[in-house]
Amino acid sequence: MGAGKTKRMPRAVREQQMLDAAVRIFGQRGYMAASMDEIAELAGVSKPLVYLYLNSKDDLFSACVRREARALTQAVRAGVRPGLPPDGQLWSGLRAFFTHTARNPDAWRVLHLHARTHGERFAAEVAAMRADIVAFVTQLIAAAARDAHRRPHLPEEEVAGLAEALVGAAESLADWAGATEGVTAKQAAATLMNFAWAGLGDLMTGRPWVPPEEPEPEPAPVPGGAAVPGGAAVPVQAG
Amino acid sequence: MGAGKTKRMPRAVREQQMLDAAVRIFGQRGYMAASMDEIAELAGVSKPLVYLYLNSKDDLFSACVRREARALTQAVRAGVRPGLPPDGQLWSGLRAFFTHTARNPDAWRVLHLHARTHGERFAAEVAAMRADIVAFVTQLIAAAARDAHRRPHLPEEEVAGLAEALVGAAESLADWAGATEGVTAKQAAATLMNFAWAGLGDLMTGRPWVPPEEPEPEPAPVPGGAAVPGGAAVPVQAG
Amino acid sequence: MGAGKTKRMPRAVREQQMLDAAVRIFGQRGYMAASMDEIAELAGVSKPLVYLYLNSKDDLFSACVRREARALTQAVRAGVRPGLPPDGQLWSGLRAFFTHTARNPDAWRVLHLHARTHGERFAAEVAAMRADIVAFVTQLIAAAARDAHRRPHLPEEEVAGLAEALVGAAESLADWAGATEGVTAKQAAATLMNFAWAGLGDLMTGRPWVPPEEPEPEPAPVPGGAAVPGGAAVPVQAG
Amino acid sequence: MGAGKTKRMPRAVREQQMLDAAVRIFGQRGYMAASMDEIAELAGVSKPLVYLYLNSKDDLFSACVRREARALTQAVRAGVRPGLPPDGQLWSGLRAFFTHTARNPDAWRVLHLHARTHGERFAAEVAAMRADIVAFVTQLIAAAARDAHRRPHLPEEEVAGLAEALVGAAESLADWAGATEGVTAKQAAATLMNFAWAGLGDLMTGRPWVPPEEPEPEPAPVPGGAAVPGGAAVPVQAG
């Protein structure tokens, strides 16, 4: 029963207990499958109290997302070593990121899996957090590009895509590390740095990968369902 | 909606219509939030018919996952140009991947977002598909490593992590491309190749990125919830 | 299944197959829990054919009840040896009864358990059959009473009650014999004859059992639910 | 309906109200045909409350069966006059039995008709109750047999069958009394005592009924369904 029967706690404390419980349940079950009953029980309080303090299931979830997004952002920022060169800063930031997600798997699931799944409102909150991190990475890459002599700048759009890829790879690796026994935060960070920075390094010294000369590949002919006479009754989603 | 009221179709056709509708609804709402009513209505049939043919919500979802996993795998395999060197094969495979996901965004959401969220059974089905693709990429990387003179092999574990990172980055970029106006499949593939292959190229010619010498970074101090006197009532998940 | 795929049978045969299947399913599941799907499948035909021939679930059940009531009545009548004295006739009739119910357990369940449970219509059909048998027994008892010299008649109401008790005991014993391994029809009949006829014999020779003199027993004070302050909200059923 | 709209009652009271309503509905309709809607309405509460307290239709039925089985057993035990000779004890017990069943006809239908029909679980609960009563009767018969001089004991198996027949007859008479206007509990008990005890009295003084000498009767020739060319498509149940 969570906190046992320690009654009459100040409001702020009770609220955090509720959020702790909610993150746990939301993380494991997802928004829809989580029940307010379960959350209240795990928090050790009655359901009406949850409503009194957090108003509704939606608001409760939103509070979880905001709290955990903030915690993650802060953890990453706090982990970065300011004085280092760009790659050192990235390395330290990644380590903080993987450490935090490994220690708070339910929070990470809430942010990465469930918040993006459930609706515009939460997706936007997560997107804001993500944009914050992407901006930070973008700036690191740009700084690194300035440092490299041979080639003045990477074009801005290119940098945006690269930062996106890097953050995306980090997110996927966080999932992977969380699901795979024996992969530490440090190893995950090292793998990603190897994968990313060496490549970025080449880019920045003017040696990008170039696609082979070839005729346009025909796009995959029949993408999904309509392998049946009569065709798809439901119009295919716009590309 | 959908096909209009064309009654009395043969079973196989109706089944595909139902799957089309289900992929769409599941993709947009997620498993739990999707309702059988909505799916039946979009498919243009009554609910009992859906149950007669697909048996249950679980089985319907499973059928969606299997159909779309197969379609995606086949699209990628079909897109790969067999005769090319490893980087050319990867390039063509990535283009097919991004093209397919861009054309079937709901299917991609089902596979990447919802199936992994909802339960062991579906997660396993998606994991199998993913393993298939990861294996393919792993083999490409290994082949490329053999082709490079200077360094005989990358260690096998390293290759596994790299393939994972590459596929993860691809998945994240697919989400990103799907959410961002004006990013084409070709651009996404190019960005990823630049990001990944140039880096891999360096790795394979014996120039990995090396971490700077530095003292251990303190792990992020306050990870998540308990920023409040009295501490967390719910024990934090083990790291 | 059932009859295999022997198509195009004359109507009468198909109807009997359907009734066979229906008796089996109704006997095992009861009216409500039996499904027309299951019955049609066991009969080896499609559902619309069942409706074409037997019209509705209600009518199908009714046909089962009528067929099996008739079969039971006839079996008993056929089993009675006409020339014997009353006890011999009863003995032979009981043997036929227990034999028939033992051989057709599902039919017996339909008549004794389910038809009486499901509604006025079927209860009436079974009651008619039962009345037929009770009348037969009543007449035997009356005949026996006439044969006995010492006491002219048992009063008619008394005879009715006795016949009812005898038939009731027979029905209960049929259930018991059906549920208990190793009890044959013959044994059940012998037990009942011992139980009933010896007693009836005494009655008919003017030696009834007489109740002891005693004060009226207080009726069981609070029979069922209302052991709780506030009393029963639902009025107790009329006595 | 029922209690009017007296809201906010303590749980125990509401639970009894629900059981009262459930016994009534189950008794009249049977398990399958009873609907939770109807029960909730008769109890004067909303359906979710029924589920909150009683958990499921199955559990609700089970609670009814247990409550009523216990009530019936206790009513019979309480009705027996301990000091009397065996026939007096039986007489008093039977009167209590018929009185209780007459006052609680729906409860009696639940126990005797529906619980035995619906599934192993409930059948077992009723069987336990019945075994309790049969054991009591068995012991009475055995005691009476000891009291009678001329014949030392009835064999044990014989006593079991007789007790079964007696209880069965009682059950059937309870149904009959419940369905027939103007038959009182006292009359039903008297009829059964006359029927049973006089017979048992003869048995116990060594004058059993003996079957007439006769050739084996041919078993009833065509028992049930297959009076039709082509024979039964559904195999007849094993005898």
Add this chain to the structure above:
DNA sequence: AATGAATGAGGCTTCATTCAT
């Protein structure tokens, strides 16, 4: 004579949410 295709209606169950204390 026979059936594949299809559905309106209804039942069990759960859940977010509120009242009254």
Add this chain to the structure above:
DNA sequence: GATGAATGAAGCCTCATTCAT
């Protein structure tokens, strides 16, 4: 500050029954 009692709304699933061939 906190809760036991209670419900409207909605979801999954099944079934008896019919239509068109």
